[in-house]
Amino acid sequence: MTTYPTVELADRGQVVLDGVTYTARELGAAESHADSIFLVQPVDGRPVAFIGDLAFHAVHSYTADGHGAQWLDVLDQLSGELAEVTLLFPGHGAPGGPELFAAQRQYLLFYREVVRRIAGGRLTLDDAARAELERTMQEFLPDAPLTWMIGLGADAAAAELATAAQ
Numbered sequence: 128m129t130t131y132p133t134v135e136l137a138d139r140g141q142v143v144l145d146g147v148t149y150t151a152r153e154l155g156a157a158e159s160h161a162d163s164i165f166l167v168q169p170v171d172g173r174p175v176a177f178i179g180d181l182a183f184h185a186v187h188s189y190t191a192d193g194h195g196a197q198w199l200d201v202l203d204q205l206s207g208e209l210a211e212v213t214l215l216f217p218g219h220g221a222p223g224g225p226e227l228f229a230a231q232r233q234y235l236l237f238y239r240e241v242v243r244r245i246a247g248g249r250l251t252l253d254d255a256a257r258a259e260l261e262r263t264m265q266e267f268l269p270d271a272p273l274t275w276m277i278g279l280g281a282d283a284a285a286a287e288l289a290t291a292a293q
Contacts, residue, residue, distance in 0.1 A: 146170040152208075156194040157181055157201040164205070166212070175214040181205065182231035184220025187264065187273045188238070190280025193287045195239050202232045219273065237267055239284055246285035248292065257281050 134142060136151035143149075148168040155161065158180040165177045180189060181201060206228045209215070216222045241263050245256045252260065257278045264277045 157198040182227040193283035
């Protein structure tokens with residue numbers, strides 16, 4: 128017999144299965160338009176968190192939804208809220224510790240600064256600017272997979288930064 132979930136969890140809602148507590152956290156727009164995490168508290172162990180795409184581990188990030196500033200805010204929030212969590216499971220890349228949040232923050236800040244400089248206030252990047260962004264980010268995070276995502280988010284980041292500057 129197959130059993131399906133029958134309860135929808137609100138923010139900070141919990142469900143206990145076999146003594147393990149799962150807590151849902153809705154975080155709003157960050158990497159995507161609506162991000163969330165699950166905190167898992169085993170009976171006799173330290174909590175772990177499934178953080179989805181809020182932090183990529185040694186992988187180029189998806190930035191095409193254009194919520195870079197909000198994403199940075201969420202990373203700061205989670206760094207404090209999940210300080211006791213020693214193991215994070217990202218949607219892309221190997222599990223790691225709280226340093227994943229700091230590394231993702233560094234990646235986003237660098238990406239946004241390169242886009243800001245290259246775009247020069249424009250809402251979009253031309254092919255030459257996009258190629259420069261891709262080269263620069265590959266130097267920043269060499270040998271990282273998903274390089275196709277670097278250019279994918281360029282226009283969204285440029286538009287977000289240009290709009291914020293007005």
